[in-house]
Structure formats: C-alpha cells, structure tokens
Amino acid sequence: xxxxxxxxxxxxxxxxxxxxxxxxxxxxxxxxxxxxxxxxxxxxxxxxxxxxxxxxxxxxxxxxxxxxxxxxxxxxxxxxxxxxxxxxxxxxxxxxxxxxxxxxxxxxxxxxxxxxxxxxxxxxxxxxxxxxxxxxxxxxxxxxxxxxxxxxxxxxxxxxxxxxxxxxxxxxxxxxxxxxxxxxxxxxxxxxxxxxxxxxxxxxxxxxxxxxxxxxxxxxxxxxxxxxxxxxxxxxxxxxxxxxxxxxxxxxxxxxx
Amino acid sequence: xxxxxxxxxxxxxxxxxxxxxxxxxxxxxxxxxxxxxxxxxxxxxxxxxxxxxxxxxxxxxxxxxxxxxxxxxxxxxxxxxxxxxxxxxxxxxxxxxxxxxxxxxxxxxxxxxxxxxxxxxxxxxxxxxxxxxxxxxxxxxxxxxxxxxxxxxxxxxxxxxxxxxxxxxxxxxxxxxxxxxxxxxxxxxxxxxxxxxxxxxxxxxxxxxxxxxxxxxxxxxxxxxxxxxxxxxxxxxxxxxxxxxxxxxxxxxxxxx
DNA sequence: TGAGGTAGCTGAAGCCTATTCAATTTAATC
DNA sequence: GATTAAATTGAATAGGCTTCAGCTACCTCA
Numbered sequence: 001x002x003x004x005x006x007x008x009x010x011x012x013x014x015x016x017x018x019x020x021x022x023x024x025x026x027x028x029x030x031x032x033x034x035x036x037x038x039x040x041x042x043x044x045x046x047x048x049x050x051x052x053x054x055x056x057x058x059x060x061x062x063x064x065x066x067x068x069x070x071x072x073x074x075x076x077x078x079x080x081x082x083x084x085x086x087x088x089x090x091x092x093x094x095x096x097x098x099x100x101x102x103x104x105x106x107x108x109x110x111x112x113x114x115x116x117x118x119x120x121x122x123x124x125x126x127x128x129x130x131x132x133x134x135x136x137x138x139x140x141x142x143x144x145x146x147x148x149x150x151x152x153x154x155x156x157x158x159x160x161x162x163x164x165x166x167x168x169x170x171x172x173x174x175x176x177x178x179x180x181x182x183x184x185x186x187x188x189x190x191x192x193x194x195x196x197x198x199x200x201x202x203x204x205x206x207x208x209x210x211x212x213x214x215x216x217x218x219x220x221x222x223x224x225x226x227x228x229x230x231x232x233x234x235x236x237x238x239x240x241x242x243x244x245x246x247x248x249x250x251x252x253x254x255x256x257x
Numbered sequence: 258x259x260x261x262x263x264x265x266x267x268x269x270x271x272x273x274x275x276x277x278x279x280x281x282x283x284x285x286x287x288x289x290x291x292x293x294x295x296x297x298x299x300x301x302x303x304x305x306x307x308x309x310x311x312x313x314x315x316x317x318x319x320x321x322x323x324x325x326x327x328x329x330x331x332x333x334x335x336x337x338x339x340x341x342x343x344x345x346x347x348x349x350x351x352x353x354x355x356x357x358x359x360x361x362x363x364x365x366x367x368x369x370x371x372x373x374x375x376x377x378x379x380x381x382x383x384x385x386x387x388x389x390x391x392x393x394x395x396x397x398x399x400x401x402x403x404x405x406x407x408x409x410x411x412x413x414x415x416x417x418x419x420x421x422x423x424x425x426x427x428x429x430x431x432x433x434x435x436x437x438x439x440x441x442x443x444x445x446x447x448x449x450x451x452x453x454x455x456x457x458x459x460x461x462x463x464x465x466x467x468x469x470x471x472x473x474x475x476x477x478x479x480x481x482x483x484x485x486x487x488x489x490x491x492x493x494x495x496x497x498x499x500x501x502x503x504x505x506x507x508x509x510x511x512x513x514x
Numbered sequence: 515t516g517a518g519g520t521a522g523c524t525g526a527a528g529c530c531t532a533t534t535c536a537a538t539t540t541a542a543t544c
Numbered sequence: 545g546a547t548t549a550a551a552t553t554g555a556a557t558a559g560g561c562t563t564c565a566g567c568t569a570c571c572t573c574a
Contacts, residue, residue, distance in 0.1 A: 038522080057400040062560060073524045075563080084561070139396045143314040145459060184457070185478050189446070192453025197445040202402060204441075221442050225482045247504070250511055298551095320532060330553045332534080341532065 042080050045070045050091045054133035058088060058140055088137050089153050095134050096156035099127055103163045113171035114227050120164055121194060121219045128198045135195075161187055168226075176227050186226055193222050299337050302327045307348045311390035315345060315397055345394050346410055352391050353413035356384055360420045370428035371484050377421055378451060378476045385455045392452075418444055425483075433484050443483055450479050 048070035052061040063084055067074045081087040106119045128135050142148040168186055171177035177186075197218050201211055305327035309318040320341060324331045338344040363380055367373045385392050399405040425443055428434035434443075454475050458468060 041522095059397070059400070063562085064560080074561090075525065076523055078562070079522065133400075136396050136400050139393050140316070143316070143390075143393050145456075149460065182474060182478070184461075185454075185475050188454040188457045188475065189450040189479060189482070192450040193446040194449065195453060196449025197442075199402075200441070200445045203406065217439060218442050218445065221439070222446060225446070247508065250508060254511075319530085331532090332554065333552055335533070336551065 041070075041072070041076075045072065045077060045080055045087070046090050046094055049087050050094070050134065053088065053091060053137060054131060057133060058137045085141050088141055089151065091134060092138060092141070092153050093156050095131060096153070096160050099124075100156070100160045100163065102127075103160065107163055107167060113167065113174065113176035114223060116167045117164075117171075117190075117223045117226060118219060120167065121190070121223060122215070124191070124194050125198050125201070125215060125219070128195065129202060132198075132202070161191065164190060171227065181226075190222065190226065197222075298327075298329070298333075302329065302334060302337055302344070303347050303351055306344050307351070307391065310345065310348060310394060311388065314390060315394045342398055345398055346408065348391060349395060349398070349410050350413050352388060353410070353417050356381075357413070357417045357420065359384075360417065364420055364424060370424065370431065370433035371480060373424045374421075374428075374447075374480045374483060375476060377424065378447070378480060379472070381448070381451050382455050382458070382472060382476070385452065386459060389455075389459070418448065421447060428484065438483075447479065447483065454479075 045066070049061075049066045052066050052069055056065070063077055064074055066087070067077055070077075077087065081090055103120060103123055106123055107116050110116045110119055138153070142151070142153070148154050164187055165183050168177060168181070168183050172179050172181060201214055201218070204210075204214070302323070306318075306323045309323050309326055313322075320334055321331055323344070324334055327334075334344065338347060360377060360380055363376045364373050367376055395410070399408070399410070405411050421444055422440050425434060425438070425440050429436050429438060458471055458475070461467075461471070
C-alpha cells in the first residue's frame, strides 16, 4: 500500500539485504544517513508501542497514544506499519528475538540436560510474567489460525522453541531423556505448562517469597517429568547392572566350591 | 447502569433465587410469563453472539451483527449485557457450564484414574478445538489480571478444573498418583499442555487420520506423566527396586565371608 | 552551489462501531 | 380500560483507526 519502508518490519527478520545503498561500515550507525534515521525512528515507534501495550493493553492503547509517545504524527505510524495489528506483531517479533537470544545464551552456559531445561523453564516463566502484556496480545492478533501460519511471528516462535528442541534431542542422545520421546509432544507439554503455570503463579501468591517457592516447585516437577523419573529409575538400572556384575562374580566363586 | 435485567447473567451461575414472583411449577416454562420471555430472549442473544464470535472472531463481530442474528434492535443488547465484553463473557460462561457438565458426566462413567484422566484430556482437547473461537476471546477479555479475579468466568473455570482436582486426589488416595504430588502443579501442567497442544494439533496434521493419531500419542504421554510410568511399568520398577535392595544386602553378607 | 526530485512526514477528514437515551411499544395490575 | 412499569427501539453521539493531499527535508547531480 504505502510506498514507504513499510515492509522493513518483515525484512527485519533476516539480517538485512535491503535496498539501493551498498552497506557502509556498520560502525557509522551514529551518523545521520537517511537509512539510519529511518531505522532509529522505527525502533522508537516499536519501543513506544511496547511501552503502551504493556501498560494499557492492546485494546485500550490508541494509535494516537503511541504516536505521541514516539514523538511522531499519527499518520507516520502507517509509513512503518500497515495497521495497528501489524504494529503489535512488530512488538511481538521483537520480543521473540530478544527471548531467543537470551535463551540460547543461557543454555550454552550449562552442561547437563536437567540444568538446561531448568534454566529454559525459569527464564521463560520470568519473561512472560514480566512482559505479560505483550504475549497476551498474541491470541488477539492470531485469532484466525490462517493468520498465524506464515506470519513472521510464527517463524520467530519456531526459532525460539528450536532452542528447547535441540536440548531435548541432545538429552535423548545422551540418555537423559527416554529415546522414544517425541520432541513435539514434549515441547507442547513444556511450553503449554509454562504459559498456563505463569498465569496461575501470578494469581496466587502475591507475596514475593511465596511466588519464588511456588515457581521452584512447579519447574522442578515439570522438568522431572521430562528428564524422566530418570534419576531414580536410571539409578535402579545402574544398581542392577552393578549388582549383576557382582552376582556373577560371587556365583562363580560359590559354584567353584 | 441499566434498570433492566442486566444482572441476570451474573445470577445465572446460581440456581435462581431471583425476584418478586414466587416460583411457579417449573413445567409451565413454556408459558408466556414476562420472566420466561426475558430468559428466552437472553438465550437467543447469547446463542447469536456465540455463533457470530465463533465464525468471525471477537474483533470482527459487530454488535449490529449480533443484534440482527438475534432478531432484536442494537439497543436491546445493552438491556441484557453491559457492553460487548460482558456479552462475550456471557458466552464464555455458558461454554464453561456446558463443559463442566459433560466432563463430570464422563468422569463418573469411568473407574480407573488413568481412564478418567484420559477422558478429561480428550474431551478438553475436542472441545477447545471445536469451539476454539470462544476460548480465544478469553485473553482478550481478561487482559488485566484484576479483571479476571472475581469475574464469574473465573469462578466457573474453578468449578470446571475442580473435576480434574477431585480425580487427582482420588488417584493419590488409591496410590495411582504419587502422594507427594501437588494438585495445583499437576493441574497447571495438565491444562496448560492441553491448551497449547490443541493449537499445535490444529496447525500440523490437517488430515483427519493423522490428527487422531497425534492426539492419542500426545494424550497418552501427558496422562502417563501424571499417573506415573503407568500401572505395570511402575509396579515392575518398584519390585526391581526392592529386589535390588535385598540383593545388595544379601551380597554384602555373602561377600563378607 | 543550486535545481529537481523523492522519501518521509503531517494532521485534518472520512468511516466504522460501540454505546446512549428519549420516545414508543408491550405487558402486568387494579 | 386506565395506569404504571418494563422492554424495546433506532437515530444520534463519541471515539478510534485509517487515508491522503499537500508539505518538508534531504539527496543527487550538474
């Protein structure tokens, strides 16, 4: 529709193979080239929108409020985003990008399957509780399933959960997770439980302390369900194995007599 | 605000201790008393609203559309419901009431913890997939957590999940579920996984057959996580564990010689 | 350096809906 | 049948999203 940089949002998912100008040295981002100013303005709009949506919710936030907060005219918003929904999607996309980065970083810093999953769970919970206003817009925007498939929010979500998927596959390979486990099933259970549990946690336990304890109990249980009764069942197997060794040896001795 | 029967919706949760008239024989419901006509009209409005919301989604449904479908004037809607949100809540409340009834009935017809949970899971999945348009309105309406607490939707939801809670408590008492399990934690995991999994199921597997298989695999896994590695496997594990104990002790004695 | 061109910006006007309310119809009561 | 109260109506109001004709600031190139 608009001839302006409206599609920038879509393209933002990819590194940036944008338009006419050959890329200048990236360090000059501070300079006042047209592109950089445009990008800065888009960032300002997204930031203003996030602020407003988070504070007042999607429905009660008006485009005028966002424009005012971003320091632009109402019409300018439509140069960058097709409409209110697209702007909200932009905010969500941005959220997912940040979430994915921090999740991957956290996972990389841990060794065992259990600690990785434990981190992923806590991190997800923390984030959706902090920025709940944003993720609550998701169902509103993606009401028609067809809206969702193919949207950049969808692909960014896939990128995000891929962090979990990789962790599970590694866990399966290393024997921490039963090898017959279906990654998609575990993923649905994991994130479903976290989203629902997050709401639940916010409702009860208003006291800071109680919430933290509740959260720990919840996460521990959830993670234990995935890495299996693992520990115990596994240790039984381990013990049985060593018992078998000792039995064989002892039996040999007894039989020899 | 309105002097009309606007609060009927709220009161509908309770059997009906309404107003002036002493209750006549309930069989005369067909008659044309003022109250009965009012109730019939409210039902018509809720039904029309459900139809529209389900087909077009909350945002794209206009009050005018609902009024037309219900065969009343625009203004009449506001005699029964304070505003569009309240009307949507009415639709959701109605959904929960029906869901609770059918769930309880299904649970009553089953014996074991596993089959009860299996039924609850499948039933919940089926319903949220069929009437997805309705439950998708929930986050939109209840965006401010404070809206939710105390709303009749909240209390009806509590009534609904109570069916699950009872099943889990019974399962704990009968030993099918570990006695240290926290009902709230299990509940969050159960319904969270189902809600998320439902969306997931709808996205992949468009083919009828594949969806049914996916659903079975998903539900089996989820239920197994709650009732444990399941009756048989669990008892074997228990036996193995105790055998291991005895073996170790015995071996020590033998080896000592 | 200045003319010409264009990307980006502006904000008032248009359009669409939720919601209100004065007037009207319908039902209950006496 | 008259009186009163409850329900209903739909046109008017209000407020928010979106458009668009014109304006500004910047870039390019001679």
